[in-house]
Amino acid sequence: xxxxxxxxxxxxxxxxxxxxxxxxxxxxxxxxxxxxxxxxxxxxxxxxxxxxxxxxxxxxxxxxxxxxxxxxxxxxxxxxxxxxxxxxxxxxxxxxxxxxxxxxxxxxxxxxxxxxxxxxxxxxxxxxxxxxxxxxxxxxxxxxxxxxxxxxxxxxxxxxxxxxxxxxxxxxxxxxxxxxxxxxxxxxxxxxxxxxxxxxxxxxxxxxxxxxxxxxxxxxxxxxxxxxxxxxxxxxxxxxxxxxxxxxxxxxxxxxxxxxxxxxxxxxxxxxxxxxxxxxxxxxxxxxxxxxxxxxxxxxxxxxxxxxxxxxxxxxxxxxxxxxxxxxxxxxxxxxxxxxxxxxxxxxxxxxxxxxxxxxxxxxxxxxxxxxxxxxxxxxxxxxxxxxxxxxxxxxxxxxxxxxxxxxxxxxxxxxxxxxxxxxxxxxxxxxxxxxxxxxxxxxxxxxxxxxxxxxxxxxxxxxxxxxxxxxxxxxxxxxxxxxxxxxxxxxxxxxxxxxxxxxxxxxxxxxxxxxxxxxxxxxxxxxxxxxxxxxxxxxxxxxxxxxxxxxxxxxxxxxxxxxxxxxxxxxxxxxxxxxxxxx
Numbered sequence: 387x388x389x390x391x392x393x394x395x396x397x398x399x400x401x402x403x404x405x406x407x408x409x410x411x412x413x414x415x416x417x418x419x420x421x422x423x424x425x426x427x428x429x430x431x432x433x434x435x436x437x438x439x440x441x442x443x444x445x446x447x448x449x450x451x452x453x454x455x456x457x458x459x460x461x462x463x464x465x466x467x468x469x470x471x472x473x474x475x476x477x478x479x480x481x482x483x484x485x486x487x488x489x490x491x492x493x494x495x496x497x498x499x500x501x502x503x504x505x506x507x508x509x510x511x512x513x514x515x516x517x518x519x520x521x522x523x524x525x526x527x528x529x530x531x532x533x534x535x536x537x538x539x540x541x542x543x544x545x546x547x548x549x550x551x552x553x554x555x556x557x558x559x560x561x562x563x564x565x566x567x568x569x570x571x572x573x574x575x576x577x578x579x580x581x582x583x584x585x586x587x588x589x590x591x592x593x594x595x596x597x598x599x600x601x602x603x604x605x606x607x608x609x610x611x612x613x614x615x616x617x618x619x620x621x622x623x624x625x626x627x628x629x630x631x632x633x634x635x636x637x638x639x640x641x642x643x644x645x646x647x648x649x650x651x652x653x654x655x656x657x658x659x660x661x662x663x664x665x666x667x668x669x670x671x672x673x674x675x676x677x678x679x680x681x682x683x684x685x686x687x688x689x690x691x692x693x694x695x696x697x698x699x700x701x702x703x704x705x706x707x708x709x710x711x712x713x714x715x716x717x718x719x720x721x722x723x724x725x726x727x728x729x730x731x732x733x734x735x736x737x738x739x740x741x742x743x744x745x746x747x748x749x750x751x752x753x754x755x756x757x758x759x760x761x762x763x764x765x766x767x768x769x770x771x772x773x774x775x776x777x778x779x780x781x782x783x784x785x786x787x788x789x790x791x792x793x794x795x796x797x798x799x800x801x802x803x804x805x806x807x808x809x810x811x812x813x814x815x816x817x818x819x820x821x822x823x824x825x826x827x828x829x830x831x832x833x834x835x836x837x838x839x840x841x842x843x844x845x846x847x848x849x850x851x852x853x854x855x856x857x858x859x860x861x862x863x864x865x866x867x868x869x870x871x872x873x874x875x876x877x878x879x880x881x882x883x884x885x886x887x888x889x890x891x892x893x894x895x896x897x898x899x900x901x902x903x904x905x906x907x908x909x910x911x912x913x914x915x916x917x918x919x920x921x922x923x924x925x926x927x928x929x930x931x932x933x934x935x936x937x938x939x940x941x942x943x944x945x946x947x948x949x950x951x952x953x954x955x956x957x958x959x960x961x962x963x964x965x966x967x968x969x970x
Contacts, residue, residue: 388453388626389434389633391964392640393500396430398957399646402950403427406650409657409946419653426646433474434633437504437523440533441541445564445600446505449533452603452622453629454497470519473503524551528639529558529632536565536597539577545588560594560628561585566621567599596625640965647958654951661947665940671785672933678778679926686919689770693911696763700756701904707751708896711744711822744822749814760809764802771918772797778922786929805914812910816903820895 407423440446451457469489476492484490504523524530530551532544551559561581566574574597585593603620606613617623633639776793783791 389500389630391630392634392636395643395957395960395964398953398960399643399650400427400430402953402957403430403646403650405946405950406653409943409950410653413657413660413943415657419656422649423653426649429642430646431499433498433500433502434528434636434639435502435504435523435526437506437519437527437530438533439506439519439530439544439547440564441535441544442507444533444535444541446533448604449562449564449598449600450503450505452598452600452607452620453626454495454501455604455607456495456497457604457608469507470523471503471505471507472523473498473505475499519547527558528636529560529629531560531562533562533564534581536563536569536574536577539563539581549588556589556591556593558632560596560625562625563595563597564600566597567602567619594628596628597621598625634964635967640961643957643961647954647961651951651954654947654954658944658947658951661940661943665937665944668933668936668940672930672937674781674785675926675930675933678781678922679930681777682774682919682922682926685770685774686915689767689915689919690912692766692770693763693908693915696756696759697904697907697911699759700752700907701900703755704752704900704903707748707755708900710751711748712893712896714744714747745818745820748820748822749817752813752817753810756813757806757810761802761806763809764805767805767915767918768797768799768801771801774919774922778925782925782929786925801918808910808914809907812906813903816899816906820899822895 403423403426407420407427410420410423438446438450469487472484472488472490474490474492475495475498477494478492479494480492482490482492504519504527506519532548534541534544548559563574563577563581569577578595578597581595582592585591598621599619600622601620602616603622605611606616606620772794779787779791779793783789
């Protein structure tokens with residue numbers, strides 16, 4: 387195809403400009419930059435203009451059909467009037483009069499996207515239009531093709547037309563001798579030699595001359611019979627190579643490609659700077675969010691460490707309160723209580739007067755000793771929260787918060803209230819869960835049942851003393867009395883043993899409960915602290931996600947620009963190679 391190298395470069399560059407336009411739009415660049423890229427892409431697609439001149443019946447239409455491999459000027463498509471015809475691409479066949487001597491013809495032929503053809507109905511029939519062609523089309527043409535018939539290459543009108551072409555534009559002129567297959571090779575050699583001599587005499591320069599058979603070339607491209615031989619005999623290879631060189635080495639077009647590459651690379655450099663700055667900002671934002679997240683976790687740890695002394699002190703308070711409760715239990719577990727008739731309400735302490743139960747007494751003692759301490763810890767938590775809140779507002783000003791954001795000055799008193807309530811509730815649940823009254827109740831009931839034996843044991847002792855007196859006298863009474871006392875002592879010892887067992891059960895439960903209480907308090911404190919500082923997660927979480935997404939987006943855009951820059955470099959090197967070949 388004509389100009390393959392040039393069109394390959396142009397297609398590559400056009401694709402990269404399209405990608406650049408997409409990136410500019412994706413990044414919300416200003417309309418001016420987008421317009422520049424769109425205009426560059428549009429300017430690259432400016433078609434080449436070929437002006438075809440020749441007398442009537444020299445085979446211009448056949449030549450054009452053969453040159454582009456498509457019958458775009460067939461009868462019924464090309465008007466038969468004696469006008470200049472300007473062929474361009476269109477979605478359908480359409481003829482539009484431009485002037486009295488010029489018609490624009492739109493044809494749905496693909497090659498017309500890249501080549502506009504100016505065809506004349508014959509130099510020997512449009513003498514009055516010579517001036518319009520030379521003034522309007524030749525100066526803007528990329529190539530002027532003079533078509534002569536091999537049967538009569540000396541038509542005066544074609545040479546007269548060439549005389550009207552300004553010398554400045556003659557560099558774009560080539561001669562095509564059509565219907566060369568109607569002459570012998572010897573005759574064609576004579577014609578070409580004489581024509582070259584005549585050109586040098588009249589214009590003082592040489593023009594490329596190509597003898598061709600458009601008929602054979604068209605058959606080679608439109609039929610499937612012996613294409614290679616027909617194309618070789620047509621002489622079109624040399625003509626097409628020459629035209630391809632003219633197209634590919636057009637200084638104006640190549641400079642336009644170079645200019646487009648240069649401007650595109652400038653825009654890429656600007657985009658790279660902007661994206662690099664945005665990427666750095668995204669990295670800083672991600673680092674800031676990570677710093678704030680880390681600081682939040684560290685603040686949680688620092689606040690939890692401040693609670694450790696309070697836990698130690700509460701553990702000591704619990705031990706001392708347990709001693710007091712144990713003392714109260716000793717009063718309840720005396721031998722006297724075992725011989726006291728049980729009160730129905732005391733027999734079921736869990737359903738009686740709660741204020742007097744051991745559990746409630748223990749809670750009251752512990753609350754009295756540690757209540758102020760935990761309220762003070764609530765104040766510390768409140769201060770730590772305010773401190774971190776001020777820190778995050780100061781660090782995130784302009785990022786997560788407005789640039790004129792004011793630092794918080796007042797703490798949330800609800801924090802200390804909730805914390806104290808949670809601690810009190812935790813201690814209450816734990817202490818009431820010990821069920822101390824239920825722990826000593828079995829032993830006390832056993833002691834009372836055994837104490838009931840004593841009155842019954844007293845009767846046998848009295849009878850024994852009376853019998854001993856009766857049978858043995860005073861000595862027998864003393865021995866019986868000693869035996870009765872021994873029996874009563876054993877009963878008292880059994881009762882006391884049951885009370886001691888209840889006492890040991892209570893003490894063991896109190897001693898073993900100190901560690902679970904500490905663990906329960908630690909868990910509650912940890913939950914409160916983490917819940918408190920998790921209030922910042924709705925700010926930090928989305929900010930972290932957004933910063934990471936922005937950072938990833940900038941990495942993707944940077945990679946896109948890198949690939950586009952490399953592609954531009956490839957096109958630039960190929961273009962430089964093409965320009966270098968022009969100088970050889």
